Amino acid sequence: MLPRQERRAHAHSERxxxxxxxxxxxxxxxxxxxPEDVHEPGSAWKPAHHHDAEVAKSKLAKRGRTKRHxxxxxWKRRTQLRMEKIExxxxxxENPGLAGY
Incomplete structure (x- = not known):
């Protein structure tokens, strides 16, 4: 299996x-x-779709169970950091004299 970046580059070149x-x-x-005289590329030149129906179904089923961000x-850590910064x-x-410490 190729790395994701190479797969995306290959798909881009195919498109x-x-x-x-x-x-x-x-x-x-x-x-x-x-138009009858022109050689129109047929379905053979299209890239093959590597989608597995079972994998797609399992991903759809899992999507509802994934954690919300x-x-x-x-997310909680970043929220806590924001709250601490606001405080x-x-x-x-409130105490401008403590700003230097």
């Missing part, structure tokens, strides 16, 4: 290749050649 093929067909038809430790700012506003 680009398909787009170029279709553009060439459209250009030859618009230049005056009859505000229930994760990271520190309020303390410095």
């Amino acid at each position: 680009h290749r398909i787009h170029v093929e279709l553009q060439n067909v459209a250009q030859t038809v618009s230049s005056g050649i009859e 505000w229930k994760t430790k990271m 520190a700012l309020q303390m410095t506003r």
Whole structure:
């Protein structure tokens, strides 16, 4: 299995290749050649879809059970840090003499 970045790059190049093929067909038809005479790329040039129906069903079933972002430790920690920062700012506003400490 290729790393995610390489898979995305491969998929991008495939989409680009398909787009170029279709553009060439459209250009030859618009230049005056009859559509029946143009070689239209068939289904063989399309990239294969590697989707597994069972995997998709299991992912859909799991999606409802995933944690919400505000229930994760990271979210709670960041929220706590924000609250502490707000409290520190309020303390410095109330006691300007303590700002240097």
